[in-house]
Amino acid sequence: MTATLTDDLGWTLGVVFRAYIKAATAATAELPGGHRGFQVLTAAIEEPSNSQSALGQQLGIDRTVMTYLLDDMQKAGLIERKPCPTDRRTRHIIATDHGRGVLRECGHRLRLAESHILAGLPDTEQEVLKGLLQKLAVAINEFDPVASPCEVIQDIAAS
Amino acid sequence: MTATLTDDLGWTLGVVFRAYIKAATAATAELPGGHRGFQVLTAAIEEPSNSQSALGQQLGIDRTVMTYLLDDMQKAGLIERKPCPTDRRTRHIIATDHGRGVLRECGHRLRLAESHILAGLPDTEQEVLKGLLQKLAVAINEFDPVASPCEVIQDIAAS
DNA sequence: TATTGTTATACTCTATAACTATA
Protein backbone atom coordinates (compact mmCIF):
# COMPACT_ATOMS: atom_id res chain seq x y z
CA MET A 1 0.00 0.00 0.00
CA THR A 2 1.84 3.06 -1.20
CA ALA A 3 -0.88 5.67 -0.78
CA THR A 4 1.42 8.40 0.51
CA LEU A 5 3.03 10.91 -1.76
CA THR A 6 6.48 10.67 -0.22
CA ASP A 7 6.52 6.94 -0.94
CA ASP A 8 5.85 7.52 -4.62
CA LEU A 9 8.95 7.11 -6.75
CA GLY A 10 7.49 9.53 -9.27
CA TRP A 11 7.21 12.24 -6.67
CA THR A 12 10.70 11.75 -5.21
CA LEU A 13 12.32 11.57 -8.64
CA GLY A 14 10.35 14.61 -9.76
CA VAL A 15 11.35 16.76 -6.80
CA VAL A 16 15.03 15.84 -7.12
CA PHE A 17 15.03 16.19 -10.89
CA ARG A 18 13.35 19.60 -10.85
CA ALA A 19 15.81 20.80 -8.22
CA TYR A 20 18.65 19.57 -10.40
CA ILE A 21 17.32 21.29 -13.51
CA LYS A 22 16.90 24.53 -11.63
CA ALA A 23 20.43 24.53 -10.24
CA ALA A 24 22.03 23.16 -13.40
CA THR A 25 20.32 25.71 -15.62
CA ALA A 26 21.83 28.50 -13.53
CA ALA A 27 25.23 26.82 -13.47
CA THR A 28 25.36 26.33 -17.25
CA ALA A 29 23.69 29.58 -18.29
CA GLU A 30 26.58 30.54 -20.56
CA LEU A 31 26.29 27.37 -22.64
CA PRO A 32 23.88 27.05 -25.56
CA GLY A 33 21.42 24.37 -24.51
CA GLY A 34 22.28 24.75 -20.82
CA HIS A 35 22.79 21.46 -19.00
CA ARG A 36 22.18 19.51 -22.17
CA GLY A 37 24.88 21.43 -23.97
CA PHE A 38 27.12 20.44 -21.10
CA GLN A 39 26.30 16.78 -21.59
CA VAL A 40 26.86 17.00 -25.34
CA LEU A 41 30.26 18.54 -24.70
CA THR A 42 31.13 15.89 -22.14
CA ALA A 43 30.12 13.07 -24.48
CA ALA A 44 31.98 14.65 -27.39
CA ILE A 45 35.21 14.67 -25.42
CA GLU A 46 34.71 11.21 -24.01
CA GLU A 47 34.04 9.62 -27.39
CA PRO A 48 35.00 11.87 -30.33
CA SER A 49 33.59 9.49 -32.95
CA ASN A 50 30.03 10.02 -31.79
CA SER A 51 27.54 10.75 -34.54
CA GLN A 52 24.71 13.19 -33.97
CA SER A 53 22.10 10.47 -33.67
CA ALA A 54 24.29 8.38 -31.37
CA LEU A 55 24.64 11.41 -29.14
CA GLY A 56 20.90 11.97 -29.17
CA GLN A 57 20.20 8.37 -28.27
CA GLN A 58 22.61 8.56 -25.34
CA LEU A 59 21.29 11.87 -24.04
CA GLY A 60 17.57 11.49 -24.69
CA ILE A 61 17.47 14.19 -27.37
CA ASP A 62 15.55 13.87 -30.61
CA ARG A 63 17.73 14.00 -33.73
CA THR A 64 15.91 17.06 -35.06
CA VAL A 65 16.45 18.86 -31.77
CA MET A 66 20.08 17.78 -31.86
CA THR A 67 20.54 19.60 -35.16
CA TYR A 68 19.45 22.93 -33.66
CA LEU A 69 21.43 22.41 -30.47
CA LEU A 70 24.62 21.57 -32.36
CA ASP A 71 24.05 24.55 -34.68
CA ASP A 72 24.10 26.84 -31.65
CA MET A 73 27.08 25.12 -30.08
CA GLN A 74 29.00 25.32 -33.34
CA LYS A 75 28.21 29.03 -33.71
CA ALA A 76 29.53 29.50 -30.17
CA GLY A 77 32.75 27.75 -31.19
CA LEU A 78 32.30 24.90 -28.72
CA ILE A 79 32.19 21.96 -31.14
CA GLU A 80 32.96 21.06 -34.73
CA ARG A 81 31.14 18.78 -37.14
CA LYS A 82 33.75 16.59 -38.81
CA PRO A 83 32.71 14.37 -41.73
CA CYS A 84 33.10 10.69 -40.94
CA PRO A 85 35.72 9.26 -43.32
CA THR A 86 34.01 5.89 -43.70
CA ASP A 87 30.38 7.03 -43.98
CA ARG A 88 29.78 10.30 -45.73
CA ARG A 89 26.29 10.66 -44.27
CA THR A 90 27.44 11.00 -40.69
CA ARG A 91 29.37 13.71 -38.88
CA HIS A 92 31.51 13.24 -35.82
CA ILE A 93 31.04 15.79 -33.07
CA ILE A 94 34.38 17.09 -31.80
CA ALA A 95 34.88 19.51 -28.93
CA THR A 96 37.11 22.49 -29.70
CA ASP A 97 39.79 23.75 -27.33
CA HIS A 98 37.45 26.56 -26.43
CA GLY A 99 34.74 23.98 -25.75
CA ARG A 100 37.08 22.10 -23.43
CA GLY A 101 37.82 25.27 -21.53
CA VAL A 102 34.19 26.21 -21.14
CA LEU A 103 33.39 22.67 -20.06
CA ARG A 104 35.98 22.89 -17.28
CA GLU A 105 34.54 26.16 -15.97
CA CYS A 106 30.96 24.95 -16.14
CA GLY A 107 31.97 21.61 -14.67
CA HIS A 108 33.23 23.40 -11.60
CA ARG A 109 30.00 25.37 -11.15
CA LEU A 110 27.95 22.27 -11.84
CA ARG A 111 29.70 20.33 -9.09
CA LEU A 112 28.88 23.13 -6.70
CA ALA A 113 25.28 22.97 -7.85
CA GLU A 114 25.19 19.21 -7.32
CA SER A 115 26.49 19.46 -3.79
CA HIS A 116 23.91 22.15 -3.11
CA ILE A 117 21.15 19.81 -4.23
CA LEU A 118 22.47 16.83 -2.29
CA ALA A 119 23.08 18.88 0.86
CA GLY A 120 20.05 17.26 2.51
CA LEU A 121 21.97 14.00 2.85
CA PRO A 122 25.16 13.27 4.81
CA ASP A 123 28.27 12.79 2.67
CA THR A 124 28.36 9.02 2.84
CA GLU A 125 24.75 8.76 1.75
CA GLN A 126 25.36 11.21 -1.07
CA GLU A 127 28.00 8.87 -2.45
CA VAL A 128 25.74 5.83 -2.10
CA LEU A 129 22.92 7.61 -3.89
CA LYS A 130 25.13 8.79 -6.74
CA GLY A 131 26.59 5.31 -7.10
CA LEU A 132 23.21 3.61 -7.23
CA LEU A 133 21.81 6.14 -9.69
CA GLN A 134 24.81 5.61 -11.92
CA LYS A 135 24.52 1.82 -11.76
CA LEU A 136 20.83 1.98 -12.54
CA ALA A 137 21.20 4.52 -15.35
CA VAL A 138 23.88 2.44 -17.03
CA ALA A 139 21.67 -0.64 -16.79
CA ILE A 140 18.63 1.18 -18.20
CA ASN A 141 20.70 2.74 -20.95
CA GLU A 142 22.13 -0.59 -22.05
CA PHE A 143 18.92 -2.49 -21.87
CA ASP A 144 16.38 0.03 -23.07
CA PRO A 145 17.71 3.45 -24.07
CA VAL A 146 14.82 5.88 -24.06
CA ALA A 147 15.27 8.25 -26.94
CA SER A 148 13.08 11.05 -25.65
CA PRO A 149 10.47 11.85 -23.00
CA CYS A 150 7.59 11.94 -25.44
CA GLU A 151 8.23 8.53 -26.89
CA VAL A 152 5.19 7.21 -25.11
CA ILE A 153 4.55 3.54 -25.57
CA GLN A 154 1.75 1.32 -24.42
CA ASP A 155 3.87 -1.11 -22.43
CA ILE A 156 2.62 -2.44 -19.19
CA ALA A 157 -0.93 -2.07 -20.42
CA ALA A 158 -1.72 -5.47 -18.99
CA SER A 159 -3.12 -4.96 -15.53
CA MET B 1 37.42 15.50 -12.32
CA THR B 2 34.10 14.29 -13.57
CA ALA B 3 34.63 14.36 -17.33
CA THR B 4 32.72 11.15 -18.02
CA LEU B 5 29.06 11.12 -18.84
CA THR B 6 28.17 8.27 -16.51
CA ASP B 7 29.60 10.22 -13.58
CA ASP B 8 27.36 13.19 -14.30
CA LEU B 9 24.41 13.40 -11.93
CA GLY B 10 22.42 15.17 -14.63
CA TRP B 11 22.84 12.27 -17.00
CA THR B 12 22.00 9.57 -14.47
CA LEU B 13 18.98 11.46 -13.15
CA GLY B 14 17.86 12.17 -16.71
CA VAL B 15 18.06 8.55 -17.83
CA VAL B 16 16.20 7.27 -14.78
CA PHE B 17 13.61 10.05 -14.89
CA ARG B 18 12.86 9.58 -18.59
CA ALA B 19 12.51 5.85 -18.07
CA TYR B 20 10.11 6.53 -15.22
CA ILE B 21 8.03 8.97 -17.26
CA LYS B 22 7.81 6.51 -20.10
CA ALA B 23 6.65 3.63 -17.93
CA ALA B 24 4.41 5.76 -15.72
CA THR B 25 2.70 7.38 -18.68
CA ALA B 26 1.75 3.96 -19.97
CA ALA B 27 0.66 2.79 -16.52
CA THR B 28 -1.57 5.83 -15.90
CA ALA B 29 -2.91 6.26 -19.44
CA GLU B 30 -6.52 6.14 -18.25
CA LEU B 31 -6.06 9.09 -15.89
CA PRO B 32 -6.38 12.69 -17.05
CA GLY B 33 -2.92 14.15 -16.60
CA GLY B 34 -1.24 10.75 -16.49
CA HIS B 35 1.29 10.31 -13.70
CA ARG B 36 0.63 13.82 -12.45
CA GLY B 37 -3.05 13.08 -12.18
CA PHE B 38 -2.02 10.10 -10.09
CA GLN B 39 -0.01 12.30 -7.77
CA VAL B 40 -2.83 14.81 -7.43
CA LEU B 41 -5.17 12.00 -6.48
CA THR B 42 -2.69 10.60 -4.00
CA ALA B 43 -2.17 13.98 -2.37
CA ALA B 44 -5.91 14.67 -2.29
CA ILE B 45 -6.54 11.48 -0.33
CA GLU B 46 -3.59 11.98 1.97
CA GLU B 47 -4.58 15.51 2.92
CA PRO B 48 -8.13 16.43 1.92
CA SER B 49 -7.78 20.07 2.96
CA ASN B 50 -5.25 20.81 0.25
CA SER B 51 -5.93 23.90 -1.77
CA GLN B 52 -5.16 23.99 -5.46
CA SER B 53 -2.08 26.13 -5.05
CA ALA B 54 -0.81 24.04 -2.12
CA LEU B 55 -1.14 21.00 -4.34
CA GLY B 56 0.72 22.70 -7.15
CA GLN B 57 3.54 23.75 -4.85
CA GLN B 58 3.92 20.20 -3.59
CA LEU B 59 3.85 18.62 -7.04
CA GLY B 60 5.78 21.17 -9.06
CA ILE B 61 2.75 22.24 -11.09
CA ASP B 62 1.95 25.86 -11.90
CA ARG B 63 -1.38 27.07 -10.49
CA THR B 64 -2.70 27.88 -13.98
CA VAL B 65 -1.84 24.39 -15.18
CA MET B 66 -3.45 23.01 -12.04
CA THR B 67 -6.73 24.61 -13.03
CA TYR B 68 -6.84 22.75 -16.37
CA LEU B 69 -5.70 19.50 -14.82
CA LEU B 70 -8.33 19.63 -12.08
CA ASP B 71 -10.99 20.58 -14.64
CA ASP B 72 -10.25 17.36 -16.51
CA MET B 73 -10.11 15.27 -13.35
CA GLN B 74 -13.39 16.72 -12.16
CA LYS B 75 -15.06 16.01 -15.51
CA ALA B 76 -13.82 12.43 -15.18
CA GLY B 77 -15.43 12.23 -11.75
CA LEU B 78 -12.17 11.63 -9.93
CA ILE B 79 -12.13 14.66 -7.65
CA GLU B 80 -14.42 17.37 -6.31
CA ARG B 81 -13.75 21.03 -5.62
CA LYS B 82 -15.20 21.80 -2.20
CA PRO B 83 -15.33 25.41 -1.02
CA CYS B 84 -13.23 26.00 2.05
CA PRO B 85 -15.56 27.02 4.91
CA THR B 86 -13.11 29.49 6.45
CA ASP B 87 -11.79 31.15 3.29
CA ARG B 88 -14.20 31.55 0.43
CA ARG B 89 -11.43 32.10 -2.10
CA THR B 90 -9.94 28.63 -1.77
CA ARG B 91 -11.24 25.19 -2.73
CA HIS B 92 -10.30 21.92 -1.13
CA ILE B 93 -9.58 19.09 -3.52
CA ILE B 94 -11.36 15.91 -2.47
CA ALA B 95 -11.05 12.52 -4.14
CA THR B 96 -14.36 10.85 -4.99
CA ASP B 97 -15.05 7.17 -4.36
CA HIS B 98 -14.54 6.61 -8.06
CA GLY B 99 -11.24 8.46 -7.81
CA ARG B 100 -10.16 6.19 -4.97
CA GLY B 101 -10.98 3.13 -7.03
CA VAL B 102 -9.09 4.34 -10.07
CA LEU B 103 -6.14 5.26 -7.87
CA ARG B 104 -6.01 1.70 -6.53
CA GLU B 105 -5.98 0.19 -10.02
CA CYS B 106 -3.41 2.62 -11.34
CA GLY B 107 -1.35 2.25 -8.20
CA HIS B 108 -1.06 -1.45 -8.89
CA ARG B 109 0.11 -0.88 -12.46
CA LEU B 110 2.44 1.87 -11.34
CA ARG B 111 4.13 -0.39 -8.84
CA LEU B 112 4.72 -2.90 -11.63
CA ALA B 113 6.16 -0.10 -13.74
CA GLU B 114 8.46 0.96 -10.90
CA SER B 115 9.83 -2.52 -10.41
CA HIS B 116 10.37 -2.75 -14.17
CA ILE B 117 12.46 0.42 -14.07
CA LEU B 118 14.45 -0.63 -11.01
CA ALA B 119 15.05 -4.15 -12.34
CA GLY B 120 18.67 -3.27 -13.09
CA LEU B 121 19.44 -3.26 -9.36
CA PRO B 122 19.22 -6.13 -6.85
CA ASP B 123 16.32 -5.89 -4.41
CA THR B 124 18.30 -4.63 -1.45
CA GLU B 125 19.84 -1.84 -3.50
CA GLN B 126 16.42 -0.92 -4.90
CA GLU B 127 15.23 -0.31 -1.35
CA VAL B 128 18.31 1.72 -0.46
CA LEU B 129 17.90 3.87 -3.57
CA LYS B 130 14.21 4.49 -2.95
CA GLY B 131 14.90 5.34 0.68
CA LEU B 132 17.65 7.82 -0.16
CA LEU B 133 15.60 9.47 -2.90
CA GLN B 134 12.72 9.85 -0.48
CA LYS B 135 14.91 11.31 2.25
CA LEU B 136 16.48 13.74 -0.20
CA ALA B 137 13.19 14.76 -1.80
CA VAL B 138 11.62 15.47 1.58
CA ALA B 139 14.63 17.58 2.54
CA ILE B 140 14.54 19.54 -0.73
CA ASN B 141 10.81 20.00 -0.51
CA GLU B 142 10.98 21.36 3.03
CA PHE B 143 13.93 23.61 2.44
CA ASP B 144 13.32 24.91 -1.04
CA PRO B 145 10.16 23.69 -2.80
CA VAL B 146 10.59 24.23 -6.53
CA ALA B 147 7.30 25.35 -7.95
CA SER B 148 7.98 24.44 -11.56
CA PRO B 149 10.76 23.40 -13.93
CA CYS B 150 10.85 26.72 -15.73
CA GLU B 151 11.32 28.79 -12.60
CA VAL B 152 14.89 29.43 -13.59
CA ILE B 153 16.81 31.54 -11.15
CA GLN B 154 20.31 32.93 -11.21
CA ASP B 155 21.54 31.18 -8.10
CA ILE B 156 25.00 29.85 -7.99
CA ALA B 157 26.09 32.57 -10.38
CA ALA B 158 29.15 33.11 -8.23
CA SER B 159 31.95 31.06 -9.74
C1' DT C 1 15.29 0.01 -49.15
C1' DA C 2 17.16 2.04 -44.94
C1' DT C 3 19.73 5.68 -42.55
C1' DT C 4 22.00 10.41 -41.50
C1' DG C 5 21.14 14.86 -41.18
C1' DT C 6 18.39 19.06 -42.36
C1' DT C 7 14.39 22.02 -42.72
C1' DA C 8 9.68 23.56 -42.20
C1' DT C 9 5.65 22.92 -39.87
C1' DA C 10 2.53 21.66 -36.27
C1' DC C 11 1.68 20.47 -31.75
C1' DT C 12 2.03 20.10 -26.69
C1' DC C 13 3.11 21.98 -22.61
C1' DT C 14 3.90 25.73 -19.72
C1' DA C 15 4.05 30.40 -18.19
C1' DT C 16 2.62 35.48 -18.37
C1' DA C 17 -0.75 38.82 -17.85
C1' DA C 18 -5.15 40.40 -16.82
C1' DC C 19 -9.25 39.61 -14.46
C1' DT C 20 -12.84 38.36 -10.51
C1' DA C 21 -13.70 37.30 -5.89
C1' DT C 22 -12.41 37.29 -1.68
C1' DA C 23 -9.25 38.43 2.54
Add this chain to the structure above:
DNA sequence: TATAGTTATAGAGTATAACAATA
Protein backbone atom coordinates in the same frame (compact mmCIF):
# COMPACT_ATOMS: atom_id res chain seq x y z
C1' DT D 1 -2.81 45.56 -0.51
C1' DA D 2 -2.34 40.67 -1.14
C1' DT D 3 -3.98 36.04 -2.37
C1' DA D 4 -6.92 31.98 -4.72
C1' DG D 5 -8.56 30.77 -8.74
C1' DT D 6 -9.79 31.44 -13.71
C1' DT D 7 -9.17 32.65 -18.51
C1' DA D 8 -6.87 34.07 -22.77
C1' DT D 9 -2.72 34.59 -24.91
C1' DA D 10 1.99 33.99 -25.96
C1' DG D 11 6.05 31.46 -25.65
C1' DA D 12 9.40 27.50 -25.27
C1' DG D 13 10.26 23.06 -26.33
C1' DT D 14 9.44 19.10 -28.94
C1' DA D 15 7.98 16.03 -32.50
C1' DT D 16 6.17 14.96 -37.34
C1' DA D 17 6.73 14.93 -42.08
C1' DA D 18 9.15 15.68 -46.15
C1' DC D 19 13.45 16.13 -48.27
C1' DA D 20 18.56 15.39 -50.02
C1' DA D 21 22.51 12.71 -49.72
C1' DT D 22 24.47 8.41 -48.94
C1' DA D 23 24.68 3.47 -47.75
